[in-house]
Amino acid sequence: MIVAKRKPLNEIAEMLAPYKKVTVIGCRSCVAICLAGGEKEVKMLVSALKVKNKRDGRKQHIEGTVVERQCEKEWVQEIEAQILDSDVTLSMACSLGAQTIGDMYPKHLTFPGLNTGMFGVPEEQGVWSEKCVGCGNCIIHTTGGICPIARCAKSMLNGPCGGSANRKCEVNLEVDCAWAAIYDRLKLQNRLDLIESVTPAKDWSTSHSGGRRVFEREDAKLTPHQKKGKGVT
Amino acid sequence: MNAKIQVLLCKCCSEVPELLNIAKLEKLASESGNVLSVMTLDALCDGKELAMVVAEARIKEIDRAVVLACQKKDVSPALIKAYKRVGVNEHLVQIVNIREEVVLPHAAEQERAQAKAQTMLLSALARSRLLQPLERSSEDMKTRNVVIVGGGVAGQAAAKEAAKYGVHTIILEKTGKSVTAPGVVMPHATLIGGKGYGGNFELKIRVGESLEDLGAASVVIASGGGWSTLKGALAKAVRGAMPLYEFHQKLHAEQTSAGTVVFMDTPDPAGKTLKVQDYAWDETLETAIELKRKHPETAVYVIFQEMRASGLSELAYKEAAELGVKFVRYDRSATPKVDPKDPTTLSVKDLTQGDELKIRLGTMVFASIPASPDNQIIAEALRIPMSVDGAIRRGSIQRGPVSTPKPGVFVCGSALFPKSREVAAAEGQAAGKLAGEFAARGSIEFGGIVAQVTQEKCSACLTCVRTCPYEAPFIGTASKAEIRVQACQGCGMCVGICPSKAIELHNYTDDQIMTESKTLLGGDF
Numbered sequence: 001m002i003v004a005k006r007k008p009l010n011e012i013a014e015m016l017a018p019y020k021k022v023t024v025i026g027c028r029s030c031v032a033i034c035l036a037g038g039e040k041e042v043k044m045l046v047s048a049l050k051v052k053n054k055r056d057g058r059k060q061h062i063e064g065t066v067v068e069r070q071c072e073k074e075w076v077q078e079i080e081a082q083i084l085d086s087d088v089t090l091s092m093a094c095s096l097g098a099q100t101i102g103d104m105y106p107k108h109l110t111f112p113g114l115n116t117g118m119f120g121v122p123e124e125q126g127v128w129s130e131k132c133v134g135c136g137n138c139i140i141h142t143t144g145g146i147c148p149i150a151r152c153a154k155s156m157l158n159g160p161c162g163g164s165a166n167r168k169c170e171v172n173l174e175v176d177c178a179w180a181a182i183y184d185r186l187k188l189q190n191r192l193d194l195i196e197s198v199t200p201a202k203d204w205s206t207s208h209s210g211g212r213r214v215f216e217r218e219d220a221k222l223t224p225h226q227k228k229g230k231g232v233t
Numbered sequence: 234m235n236a237k238i239q240v241l242l243c244k245c246c247s248e249v250p251e252l253l254n255i256a257k258l259e260k261l262a263s264e265s266g267n268v269l270s271v272m273t274l275d276a277l278c279d280g281k282e283l284a285m286v287v288a289e290a291r292i293k294e295i296d297r298a299v300v301l302a303c304q305k306k307d308v309s310p311a312l313i314k315a316y317k318r319v320g321v322n323e324h325l326v327q328i329v330n331i332r333e334e335v336v337l338p339h340a341a342e343q344e345r346a347q348a349k350a351q352t353m354l355l356s357a358l359a360r361s362r363l364l365q366p367l368e369r370s371s372e373d374m375k376t377r378n379v380v381i382v383g384g385g386v387a388g389q390a391a392a393k394e395a396a397k398y399g400v401h402t403i404i405l406e407k408t409g410k411s412v413t414a415p416g417v418v419m420p421h422a423t424l425i426g427g428k429g430y431g432g433n434f435e436l437k438i439r440v441g442e443s444l445e446d447l448g449a450a451s452v453v454i455a456s457g458g459g460w461s462t463l464k465g466a467l468a469k470a471v472r473g474a475m476p477l478y479e480f481h482q483k484l485h486a487e488q489t490s491a492g493t494v495v496f497m498d499t500p501d502p503a504g505k506t507l508k509v510q511d512y513a514w515d516e517t518l519e520t521a522i523e524l525k526r527k528h529p530e531t532a533v534y535v536i537f538q539e540m541r542a543s544g545l546s547e548l549a550y551k552e553a554a555e556l557g558v559k560f561v562r563y564d565r566s567a568t569p570k571v572d573p574k575d576p577t578t579l580s581v582k583d584l585t586q587g588d589e590l591k592i593r594l595g596t597m598v599f600a601s602i603p604a605s606p607d608n609q610i611i612a613e614a615l616r617i618p619m620s621v622d623g624a625i626r627r628g629s630i631q632r633g634p635v636s637t638p639k640p641g642v643f644v645c646g647s648a649l650f651p652k653s654r655e656v657a658a659a660e661g662q663a664a665g666k667l668a669g670e671f672a673a674r675g676s677i678e679f680g681g682i683v684a685q686v687t688q689e690k691c692s693a694c695l696t697c698v699r700t701c702p703y704e705a706p707f708i709g710t711a712s713k714a715e716i717r718v719q720a721c722q723g724c725g726m727c728v729g730i731c732p733s734k735a736i737e738l739h740n741y742t743d744d745q746i747m748t749e750s751k752t753l754l755g756g757d758f
Binding site: 028029032033035038039040041043054066124125 | 690692694696699700730731732733734743756
């Protein structure tokens, strides 16, 4: 899932300070599950801002609400009136949610309440770790199911490097060396020959380097006729 | 639904009127919305005025009550019983402890006390209007089995006591040693897993090589301490090594042998690191002093890495030193050693002086013994917490010295911490009694203040499932969280952590709590 973290309260308060009417919008998907922007976090932030405003003597009207998935227009549309009635919207979704609202209502101000971090896995309650960077060309079948692009600090395709010692990375001794993990996994699977073979440079055109990526699936797209019927443009 | 509230003001044996203006409180109550009856009573706890209270409640068709009195446990049981008779739901009776929250702390500040009592009354009324009547239901226990883990002194005592309740006791004994106890004794049997809740546990046990299922109404953990598993280098090498409680007994029975006595912190079973439960140092110092008093000629050493005696026990350092007890501190990197060829000499590097000391051993006493490694498996099987020492944790030393936080699971003997046979047996009796009584009830009551999921809001994120210590939430067939009400203890942990606010605790909803808090504190937040 997409893992995010709430911005510090003071940063948010400063962002919102010039505005009289604020709507805080959470999202029930990834950011709710990673305990960053669900209904609970929205309510807590609204309360915290109200308390802070009271202490600082600032007059501001703050309301909170939550949508099912903020990255989808249909869900956002349901609360259109509430968004447009405010001076500024604070999105408690990942940046996708914030940008969806922003693209839908370009004149309206939409600010981010979260820092969107990564594609992460909940390792245990309250701990998320990055395992994929969305490079668009998956190779983990050759690396024992462990992604070196996301989990190696240098994203090396052939490793480990000389900085790997005692299964730790030279970048930070608390970081596990991805290539040590790959070695262990391949050994367990009896496929150590894979670590000997040299992986040539990867096709990075599928990654972010080529600018904004857009995936299209022709068979799923609606025809202009269908779109008209649904009132979608 | 229109709330019909009765307000009771208890004078708490006339402690209250000395400080508070009862007439003002009465007026405030009777002028508040939904209040149909206000009564001032002399002493609610003695029960004499209850008939009058419920007679009035019946006439005015009261359905809920706010009671300004003292501790809930002093007032509540009889009052709730009386109210029940006139149809007032037990969950709609709110007790406000003005004695301990107003009268005692503000005894010298009449104005503040009055203001606080009034605010507390108003906030309780605000909450009372929002409360919902709750019902409790019951479930029959599928079995009368009391499963006792461990067949040592504590386990045997527990079985004997539990059997008096006409329940079926089953002892799981890890070894093949003979166990004298009523009911079934299963040798070579250990608890390895389980699910369920007090009244209906489904345990997984290993008997010899095979795995079996075993139902249980209640469980007693009497699995003992880790002395038998202590195989560290020192314990193996040294003859006459014993745990502190054993030495203590010998000292009392005048059975200690002559020669130097060394008290030392304890190697863990792996023999690598060393740790001592803190409480053990108090007892070590006391025992060393007692020994030195009885036998001044005995050379006594206390060898330690880090010693922590609690409170006044710190004075025992001085007393022990004055009596001639020698304290030697060593470093983790140079743990004391016994030469395998000469098991009577202990060498230790004194951290303070830097010298290598050679001590001729008579008796070696380990200050504490490690908790049994079995505790981990047992705690995981029953989902109960452990202490930092790796022992089973009890609920509360005052209110449940042999209870765990989980209803229907009891603990006794050295599974809690190392102790003598006598104490272990006494604890076994206590735990057996409670477990027997629990299983003999035949049914469990549940419901009332429990959690409930609003499924439309649930994203099945598993947060509640991971958080709940009682395994009450689970993801049901609709792929949404549900609450197993039999297991729910109404603690509210899932409610607090649910990121989608999909869970509420009956009668502790956000609305109810916020309304109460807003009246208490004033303002919006």
